[in-house]
Amino acid sequence: MTDCFDTFSLSQPILRALAREGYTKPTPVQQAAIPPLLSGKDLLACAQTGTGKTAAFSLPLLEILSRSRANGSPRALILTPTRELAQQIGESIERYGRYLKLHSAILVGGVAQGPQVQALRRRPEIIVATPGRLLDLLNQGYVKLSAVEFFVLDEADRMLDMGFLPDVRRVLGALSPKRQTMLFSATMPKEIAALAAQMLNNPESVSVAPPASVAENIEQKVLFVRQERKNDALSSVLKDKTISRALVFTRTKHRADRIARLLLKNGVSTDAIHSNKSQSARKRALSAFTRGSVRVLVATDIVSRGIDVSNISHVINYELPHDAESYVHRIGRTARAGASGTALSLCAAEEVSLLHNIERLTHCALLPMTHDFHCAETAKLAELPRAAQRMTQPNRRQKSGLARRNNSSSRRKTNSPAKWNVRQHSN
Ligand code: AMP
Numbered sequence: 001m002t003d004c005f006d007t008f009s010l011s012q013p014i015l016r017a018l019a020r021e022g023y024t025k026p027t028p029v030q031q032a033a034i035p036p037l038l039s040g041k042d043l044l045a046c047a048q049t050g051t052g053k054t055a056a057f058s059l060p061l062l063e064i065l066s067r068s069r070a071n072g073s074p075r076a077l078i079l080t081p082t083r084e085l086a087q088q089i090g091e092s093i094e095r096y097g098r099y100l101k102l103h104s105a106i107l108v109g110g111v112a113q114g115p116q117v118q119a120l121r122r123r124p125e126i127i128v129a130t131p132g133r134l135l136d137l138l139n140q141g142y143v144k145l146s147a148v149e150f151f152v153l154d155e156a157d158r159m160l161d162m163g164f165l166p167d168v169r170r171v172l173g174a175l176s177p178k179r180q181t182m183l184f185s186a187t188m189p190k191e192i193a194a195l196a197a198q199m200l201n202n203p204e205s206v207s208v209a210p211p212a213s214v215a216e217n218i219e220q221k222v223l224f225v226r227q228e229r230k231n232d233a234l235s236s237v238l239k240d241k242t243i244s245r246a247l248v249f250t251r252t253k254h255r256a257d258r259i260a261r262l263l264l265k266n267g268v269s270t271d272a273i274h275s276n277k278s279q280s281a282r283k284r285a286l287s288a289f290t291r292g293s294v295r296v297l298v299a300t301d302i303v304s305r306g307i308d309v310s311n312i313s314h315v316i317n318y319e320l321p322h323d324a325e326s327y328v329h330r331i332g333r334t335a336r337a338g339a340s341g342t343a344l345s346l347c348a349a350e351e352v353s354l355l356h357n358i359e360r361l362t363h364c365a366l367l368p369m370t371h372d373f374h375c376a377e378t379a380k381l382a383e384l385p386r387a388a389q390r391m392t393q394p395n396r397r398q399k400s401g402l403a404r405r406n407n408s409s410s411r412r413k414t415n416s417p418a419k420w421n422v423r424q425h426s427n
Contacts, residue, residue: 003025003026003031004024004025004026005018005023005025005026008026008034008035008038008059009038009063010034010059010063011063011066012099013066013097013099013100014059014062014063014066014096014097014099014100016099017095017096017097017098017099018055018059018096020095020098021095021096023055026052027051027052027055027056027208028051028208029045029047029051029052029053029056029206029208030052030055030056030059032045032056032204032206032208033045033053033056033057033060033182033204033206034056034059034060036204037056037057037060037061037180037182038060038063038064040180041180041202041203041204042180042181042182042200042201042202042203042204043057043181043182043183043200043203043204043205043206044183044196044200044203044204044205044206045182045183045184045185045205045206045207045208046185046186046187046188046205046206046207046208047184047186047206047207047208048186048329048332049085049155049186049308049332050215050308050332050336051208053154053184054088054089054092054093055092055096057078057152057182057184058089058092058093058096058097059096061076061126061150061152062093062096062097062100062102064149064150065102065125065126065150066097066100066101066102070102070123070125071147072123073123073144073146073147073148074124074125074126074127074143074144074145074147074148075125075126075147075148075149075150076125076126076127076148076149076150076151076152077126077127077129077134077145077148077150077151077152077171077175078093078126078127078128078129078152078154079129079130079131079134079151079152079153079154079159079168079171080128080129080130080154080155081130081131081154081155081158081159081161081162081164082130082155082158082302083108083109083110083130083279083282084282084286084302085154085155086106086107086108086128086129086130087106087108087283088308089128089154090104090105090106090128093126093128102125102126103122103123103124103125103126104124104125104126104127104128105119105120105122105124105126105127105128106119106127106128106129107119107120107127107128107129107130107133107134107137107143108129108130108133108279109130109132109133109136109279110278110279110282111279111280113133113136113137116133116137117137117142120137120142120143127143131159131164131167131168131170131171132164132167134171135167135170135171138171138174145171145174145175146174146175146176147176148175148176148179149178149179149180150179150180150181150182151172151175151179151180151181151182151199152181152182152183152184153168153181153182153183153184153195153199154184155184155185155186156168156183156184156185156192156195156196157185157186157187157188157189157192158186160189160191160192165191165195168195172199181199181200181201181203183195183196183199183200183203186329187325214328214331214332214362214364215332215335217335217339217340217341218331218332218334218335218340218341218342218343219340219341219342219343219367220331220342220343220345220362220364220366220367221342221343221344221345221366221367221368221369222344222345222346222347222355222366222367222368222369222382223237223344223345223346223347223368223369223371223373223374224347224348224368224374224375224376224378224379224382225346225347225348225371225373225374225375225378226348226349226373226375226378227348227349227350229373229375230318230319230346230348231259231262232373233346233371233373234248234259234263234316234318234346235262235263235266235268236371236372236373237316237344237371238263238268238296242313243295243313243314244295244311244313245289245292245295245309245311245312245313245314246295246296246297246312246313246314246315246316247289247296247297247299247309247312247314247315247316247330247333247334248296248297248298248299248315248316248317248318249298249299249300249301249315249316249317249318249319249321249330250298250299250300250318250319251300251301251319251321251322252300253274253275253276253300255318255319256272256273256274256298256299256300257272257274257298259272259298259318260272260296260298263296263298268295268296269293269294269295269296270294270295270296270297270298271284271285271288271289271294271296271297271298272285272297272298272299273285273286273297273298273299273300273302274299274300274302275300275302285297286309289309290309290310298318301321301326301329301330308336309333309336310336310339311339312333312334312336312341313334313341313342314334314341314342314343314344315330315331315333315334315341315342315343315344316343316344316345316346317330317331317343317344317345317346318346319346319351320345320347320351320354320355320358321354322354324354324357324358324360324361324362325361327345327358327361327362328361328362330343331343344369345358345366347378347382348375348378349375349377349378349381352378352381352382355382356382
């Protein structure tokens with residue numbers, strides 16, 4: 001394995017763009033994926049957003065596309081489940097390819113089709129799309145996929161969760177079988193394994209971090225609190241000015257709006273993002289949050305995956321998610337690209353079983369937080385099984401979390417990749 005980009009066969013324009021990004025060392029998924037992709041192999045990667053997977057597929061794709069001439073039709077297609085992720089990947093590709101003469105277009109729903117049709121008229125080589133809008137444009141004859149040489153299916157498990165697999169199969173049907181294919185998924189449910197077997201040809205397999213693992217540089221805390229005091233507890237927690245940029249998760253859109261209104265009333269700069277908002281409102285909220293003009297973004301699980309905003313200091317779960325894997329995705333929005341962060345979960349008595357599910361999945365006991373709103377009864381409810389769990393599973397991550405609290409320098413965001421585990425094997 002190599003630890004610098006120069007040793008891959010990447011051309012100068014790409015290396016210059018990487019230097020401009022400040023990337024000095026490939027992340028594990030990049031180390032494992034770039035060489036086989038450059039040699040033309042298919043790839044099956046178990047990796048989630050935050051591992052550097054976008055560059056892992058984009059760099060070989062840009063390299064290979066730039067070596068031969070465009071033929072006027074799209075040559076690369078990247079399919080993602082959400083509009084935000086498509087936008088983000090499109091922007092990354094623009095940056096990595098800034099010194100190349102390649103064009104890309106982003107095709108997503110929720111916005112007018114006209115500008116995307118215009119973008120297609122400029123004959124982009126690369127298309128980043130969500131399935132619905134892509135199929136619409138395909139059916140209307142605005143785009144042809146028969147010349148696609150590279151197909152990336154990103155966040156395949158999320159596609160499955162969102163019910164997009166039939167659309168993905170339709171897109172697959174429009175592609176030529178003569179292509180290089182890459183499938184990325186954070187987890188590998190059996191439906192995705194079956195899809196991979198169908199669409200990949202003798203792939204290289206890469207796995208960074210086991211499914212549902214939590215980055216070690218996230219300090220995970222829990223505040224046991226009465227349900228009816230959650231609003232006050234949240235407002236009180238947010239008085240802490242070290243919480244510089246916080247993503248607050250709720251289970252419902254309605255509650256996300258309600259909490260955003262409450263925080264605004266309390267003088268906290270806040271916005272909300274969920275699927276009832278128009279695409280332009282979602283974009284506005286995200287960019288205000290990214291710029292720092294909004295300190296708190298209240299969100300539903302629509303942004304629990306895929307969204308990459310740097311320097312999110314805290315993820316706060318106003319409510320615990322029903323499904324423990326969502327917890328892992330939510331808190332993965334902090335501690336990006338090797339930085340550290342804090343995840344705080346407000347847990348009411350009725351959520352204790354959800355807390356235990358999370359602790360079972362992540363093999364990690366959350367640290368109870370001392371706070372004026374701490375509810376001893378709820379803590380007691382949670383404590384018995386948690387104590388038993390701690391005895392059977394000594395907790396490496398939480399130990400490192402405790403150590404970090406005495407070491408403020410480790411809070412600085414670094415541009416070096418996090419320590420991911422990587423497994424690689426060829427079929
Ligand atoms: P991704 O998983 O592609 O969403 O990437 C997560 C974050 O890691 C993004 O902010 C990237 O800019 C950053 N990143 C990707 N590759 C590297 C690298 N080799 N060195 C430093 N940061 C990186």
